[in-house]
Amino acid sequence: MTALRRHRALTKIWASESGWRRWFSTVNHSDLGLMFMCVSVFHFLVAGVLAMLIRAQLASPRSAFMGADVYNQVFTMHGTLMMFLFAIPMFEGLTIYLLPKLLGSRDLAFPRLTAYGFWCYVFGGSMLIFALIAGIAPDSGWFMYPPLSSTLGSPGINPDFWLIGITFVEISAISAAVEIVVTVLRYRAPGMTLAKMPIYAWYALITAMMILTGFPPLILGSILLELERAFGLPFFQVAEGGDSLLWQHLFWLFGHPEVYIIFLPAAGVISTILPVMARTTLLGYGWIVAAAASLGVLSFGLWVHHMFTTGIPHLSLAFFSAASTLVAVPTAVQIFAWIGTLTKGRPELHMPLRWILAFFATFVIGGLTGVMVAVVPFDWQAHDTHFIVAHLHYVLVGGFVFPMLAALYYWLPHITGRKQFFRLGETAFWLVTLGFHVTFLAMHWVGLLGQRRRTETYDPGQGWEAINLISSIGGFVMAIGFALVIVDVVVNAAVAIRGRRNPWRAGTMEWAMPTPAPAYNFASLMPVDSREPLHADSSLPLRMARGEGYLGEARNGLRETLAVAISTGRPEYLVILPGNTMLPISMAFVTGFFFLGLLIKVYWLVPLAAVGVIALALRWVWGLGSRQDQGPQEVGRGLSLPPVSEVADPPGWWGMLFLLLADATLFGSLLFGYAFLWTVAPNWPPPAWMQPDPALLAIAAAAVLGPLGLRLAQGALARGRGLGAGLGLAALGLIAALLAAGLVLLHLPAPQTHAYDATVWVLMGYSLVHCGVGLLMTGQMAARRVAGFLSPARRGELRIVQLWVDYATLTALLSLAAAVLPGVLS
């Protein structure tokens, strides 16, 4: 088969649908990555307009441009859109687009999940944009501190849009994170060991792990605050044993890692682009991996540095102050490695390098002011002033937006297949960078002079007028610069001439394909044993196109790719990926009704939507797998591999494992919140503790039948026997856990009574949901066994269900123990 015929045959299999249906049914990672990025840029533009409104308001004292009510909505939405609807989705979009290409694979691990995450992001973001247009946008600041955001401070619907909309959007972040982790670990080019991975893959892996462990505390906080607002569960009400500081802990447990979740992908972009621009290799690859991983973990020990002024004991402040200074070290390791890379190469000043140099100047200043505010006495002075606003913009714009602009100019020829022709981008560069520094250097100054943030106006005569005016002028110059960037990109994408492949002479795999990228990425999957495969073998693109790698034949109309061993990159099994489908958008739409019902308080819609989601999820899973054993399949180059349905650890098992990691973080955050309220909050103990009841304990003990039953079912399946006994026992165990949680709820006072009752109520609700889902999954296993999807060779999906049931049972028992523990101790 010629390369052209192969291209046509593979395109027929992998292409998205034509016409308008393409946008709704595509599961292709290139399409979805670009769609993610376009929507995130739309949110960036809206948030940028809001920023200009803020600067217009503050340009002069006693401005009548906006009243306090509108100003509150504007600055809240500016921060919310930038953090949740631009920065994180931009990372997701870029990574979804790039990752399989960098790794030498044909697509991500779970293409339908990518699409589902995208539509959740679109629908959740639409809720917030609607609120903004309707004038009922969140107005309590982007971190929504209660009591300002509780019904006492905000009785309207405004904060509900934030709490529900952002939780909806975070489904996309968790989906993308699971997707990225499993893809990096299992979907690489044959032979690509961990140590040979492109550096961006390390950053993506670390960032995704941080999303899985960083977002759940915020999801939990949002659920608790919404439960308080909607039903009066007093998690943050001091009179009933709650504490508003609990929100701050949960928020910043997410919020500080969030800063690094935003910075690390940008650092990955720099580590990828900088060596290419400097015509050399990256200095200190291993050190950079270690530094990025250090940042990823250390960032979880810093959250209290946002709470230095809340009256926490000095010793606790010292822990977090020390950790905050510590985090500068791995950041500096990366900066020095990048500077070393520049000095050992012969840098060429193209647009991507310009933006990276702007990053250096800006981010280093932001990092240094970060060390300043890590020092507790200084923070007490600067807290809640414009100095902090300036610091965070230096970190986030310098540390994320500028590297993303470098990425845009670097990968634009890959996306469009055209070469940069017009030079508008250089003018835009100077406008943005000069405008930025004028705006925010001035803001440091006015902050040190005492101007508070989140205040819509100020009186003249305090020495702030000229500085604010200069800051506003700088802001508008920067905005003009960003507008020019967009014009430059659109014009270049639309009318510039066709460019040649690999215009930067880079060594990474994404440049081994024609541009724009074909739907299948690579015509065949070549073995890779270098971090820069194109430099190691310049004939690689040609040999791939000729089908000399694995899976070089388009066969049976199936979307085939390979999964590899985690460390060694040895090919392990053949994966068949799903085709175009409307299922993800349908499921996201129905999920939207679940959240909409909560938002507009039409509660009958909520269970209805939940049933719809369950039905679609069952439909989603039913189509997976195979009804017959196929045995090893020929994958080319003389190798035969088992199909994904016949392995013990299919990608779904890994996906479930990392999903449960996020779930366990949410559960751990709930236990942390419980311990915090119990030990720190005033007005404890509650009127009554729950007492351990022997009957309840006996029922709870029966919950262990769940995991036991599934293990019996596993053994029976391996021997080719019936699963009825094992699955029946598992169902009994799960019903026992459901019963135990239900009994606790029946005997508990109303959850509005005290924060203890509210917490136990949530713990039991958590158990009910997890054990209920476990029961559904067990039932589905029985149905799939009858339908012929399970056999001694095909038992991977039973192991997936086993993971869930083990987790559900463990957390149900822990929840019960946590509920009765104070009663036992008292």
Place this chain on the structure above:
Amino acid sequence: MRDLLRLSVPLTLWLALFSLIYGLHATLCATGAEGALARAMLAAVWGIGVALQLGMLLALRSPRFGALSPTIRQASVALAATALFATVWSLFPALILPLC
């Protein structure tokens, strides 16, 4: 998978120690236990933590537990050294500052 564990365990241990000492300190202050026993408990956790981190660093440098890939070996040892330093530095205030 073992390489991932080599890379991730030392700093995860630091995170666990950090949470443990922070939680222990909060509990001690909440229960009014501010005496020598409280200080000794915090110091003991700190000491055990430092010893564990040191053991981890030595293990990852050894041929038996260290990674085969030079890059992974370098990164895992660097991460273990970072975790040891982080444990000493970020939790050291538990030994010297007033408790509550």
